[in-house]
Amino acid sequence: xxxxxxxxxxxxxxxxxxxxxxxxxxxxxxxxxxxxxxxxxxxxxxxxxxxxxxxxxxxxxxxxxxxxxxxxxxxxxxxxxxxxxxxxxxxxxxxxxxxxxxxxxxxxxxxxxxxxxxxxxxxxxxxxxxxxxxxx
Numbered sequence: 001x002x003x004x005x006x007x008x009x010x011x012x013x014x015x016x017x018x019x020x021x022x023x024x025x026x027x028x029x030x031x032x033x034x035x036x037x038x039x040x041x042x043x044x045x046x047x048x049x050x051x052x053x054x055x056x057x058x059x060x061x062x063x064x065x066x067x068x069x070x071x072x073x074x075x076x077x078x079x080x081x082x083x084x085x086x087x088x089x090x091x092x093x094x095x096x097x098x099x100x101x102x103x104x105x106x107x108x109x110x111x112x113x114x115x116x117x118x119x120x121x122x123x124x125x126x127x128x129x130x131x132x133x134x135x136x
Contacts, residue, residue: 019122020069022133023107025114028052032117032132037073040117042084043094056097057106057118065103065121072135073119 022032030048032040039045040056047053059066061078070078088094100106103120110118111128120126122134 018065020065020072020119020135021122021124021126021131022073022117022119022135023110023126023129024117024132025110025112026128026130027114028130028132030132034073034133034135037133038075041074041097042081043088043096053115055113055116057109057116058097058099059103059106059119060099060101063101065119069119069135 022037024030024032030050030052032048036045036049040054041058045054059069061082067078070076070081074081076084085094085096089096100109100118103124106118106120107124107126107128110116117132
């Protein structure tokens with residue numbers, strides 16, 4: 001019985017999702033709102049409010065944080081986002097954000113390019129980048 005309770009505890013803890021931290025290069029002087037994130041990650045905008053170019057990066061579908069980001073930041077499910085981008089790609093009207101496989105790769109790329117915008121889990125070390133927004 002004790003073993004069952006321990007296993008169930010681990011399963012419940014595994015489903016708790018961390019918050020999301022939107023990150024940029026340390027030299028980036030911009031800020032970003034959830035509304036701007038939605039425009040940037042749906043291809044409706046390609047620059048910050050001040051005109052600086054932005055290259056948004058996404059985590060791959062295999063990363064569980066991606067689903068949380070789609071729902072919390074973009075206000076849509078991952079399947080809705082995928083369908084949205086499929087339509088734009090098919091009609092030649094857009095290209096989805098490039099994808100990376102891990103928080104570590106995201107940090108590495110964001111810290112090396114002032115135009116890249118990304119996100120990682122709130123439990124990730126973000127000392128090499130600038131935090132623009134926290135989403136719980």
